Amino acid sequence: MLIAQVTDIHLGFQPDDPAELNRKRFDDVLASLLALNPRPDLLIASGDLAEHGTVASYRTLKILCDGLPFPVLPALGNHDDRANFCSVFGDVPRTDDGFVQYCHDAGPLRLVILDTLEHGRHGGSFDEARAAWLDAALAASSKPTVIVLHHPPIETGNGWMTEHVDAPWTRMLGATLAPHRHIIRLLTGHLHRAIVTGWGGTTLAVCPSSAPQVALDFRALDADHPDGRDMIVAEAPGFALHYWTGRDLVTHFGTGGDHPVLARYNARMQPTVRHILSEL
Numbered sequence: 001m002l003i004a005q006v007t008d009i010h011l012g013f014q015p016d017d018p019a020e021l022n023r024k025r026f027d028d029v030l031a032s033l034l035a036l037n038p039r040p041d042l043l044i045a046s047g048d049l050a051e052h053g054t055v056a057s058y059r060t061l062k063i064l065c066d067g068l069p070f071p072v073l074p075a076l077g078n079h080d081d082r083a084n085f086c087s088v089f090g091d092v093p094r095t096d097d098g099f100v101q102y103c104h105d106a107g108p109l110r111l112v113i114l115d116t117l118e119h120g121r122h123g124g125s126f127d128e129a130r131a132a133w134l135d136a137a138l139a140a141s142s143k144p145t146v147i148v149l150h151h152p153p154i155e156t157g158n159g160w161m162t163e164h165v166d167a168p169w170t171r172m173l174g175a176t177l178a179p180h181r182h183i184i185r186l187l188t189g190h191l192h193r194a195i196v197t198g199w200g201g202t203t204l205a206v207c208p209s210s211a212p213q214v215a216l217d218f219r220a221l222d223a224d225h226p227d228g229r230d231m232i233v234a235e236a237p238g239f240a241l242h243y244w245t246g247r248d249l250v251t252h253f254g255t256g257g258d259h260p261v262l263a264r265y266n267a268r269m270q271p272t273v274r275h276i277l278s279e280l
Contacts, residue, residue, distance in 0.1 A: 076115050
């Protein structure tokens, strides 16, 4: 099984521009995913789908998603608007209290999508109602489970794109997940960089954004003194591919757009390939 992931699309950043940069970058990512052989079995879109949470942006995204040959599982981020999203993506399940949280059986795996959106807050949110739903969802199946959420509950060291390790919502999330030992991965977005770390006894992978990336800078940041550092950089639009081997979920990161080819599998490369495969 091959699961693709995109995140932080931020459609509508330039709402009146038909050549919007974020749309172009997302198109490049989708083209790269569609060119894969085999193609992904499904696509996770892990939040910040729209820059301003407008109905128009979600309609654009819905048209793009409906044209794909694999299902799309969306999650919400801090830039999203829950009501506007649900007005367009009416087929995406919600809980009784309105959170966009649901489970998806994907062959050998089970995906649990969380809603960490709190309107007006940049960071994540996870309260008792969402925790109760998650605990019940995890108790309902012992199948290897992947948790999808927009906000990673981790300290990154990268200046302004990080989380406090003792934030109440991260402690509640950790306590909710702790009894359930069948969680094999947390997949997140939000940070606009590819990051992998351990968290809560499992592995957490942050997908790079399809919108521009956040600059790497591990210096301390002073909110009262702008220092002119780089903050957003035009690195290539990113995506993740999560490959299920039958035992483990292996995460790869890729970029959209054209890439120069430096070697192909031809007669000149055959001896190298034969030698490598003979060792497996």
